[in-house]
Amino acid sequence: MKKKAIISACLLGEICRYDGKLKQVNGVLEAFKEYEIIPFCPEAPLFGTPRQRISVIRMEGKNKIITDETHEDVTQKLEEEINNFIMKSLHPDIIVLKSKSPSCGFGTTPILNKKRELLMYANGIAAEIFLEKFGHVQITDERSYEV
Numbered sequence: 001m002k003k004k005a006i007i008s009a010c011l012l013g014e015i016c017r018y019d020g021k022l023k024q025v026n027g028v029l030e031a032f033k034e035y036e037i038i039p040f041c042p043e044a045p046l047f048g049t050p051r052q053r054i055s056v057i058r059m060e061g062k063n064k065i066i067t068d069e070t071h072e073d074v075t076q077k078l079e080e081e082i083n084n085f086i087m088k089s090l091h092p093d094i095i096v097l098k099s100k101s102p103s104c105g106f107g108t109t110p111i112l113n114k115k116r117e118l119l120m121y122a123n124g125i126a127a128e129i130f131l132e133k134f135g136h137v138q139i140t141d142e143r144s145y146e147v
């Protein structure tokens with residue numbers, strides 16, 4: 001039976017980024033060619049592509065996901081989308097995420113204050129939920145596979 005890898009869909013070449021640009025990372029495709037790939041993108045199914053940017057804003061001690069232009073709090077929508085995905089994605093062997101994304105970033109996502117000043121770099125909302133639900137699974141990002 002093949003090992004399973006959950007991989008951020010934009011790294012696989014899917015046009016699902018907010019700006020509609022290609023972000024395929026060939027090193028990721030090469031590294032996981034023997035795996036069963038489970039593409040993951042929580043934003044595109046909810047908000048379409050292209051879409052306005054979202055950011056992680058620290059408010060009252062919690063990280064919230066807020067749209068940049070309309071200032072809508074989409075945290076709950078994303079949480080539901082990610083949890084629905086997890087319910088269907090049993091037993092991954094590894095998770096490879098896109099760095100710096102408000103959803104997928106693993107230790108690399110800018111966390112802003114209400115004035116949109118940088119507070120720190122930490123996990124995006126999906127990386128945080130994956131850590132909680134798949135704590136025993138290796139989580140990494142595309143930087144490990146770039147050549």
Ligand code: SF4
Binds near residue numbers: 008009011017
């Ligand atoms: S970084 Fe994550 S949420 Fe953003 S386009 Fe890629 S897979 Fe989708």
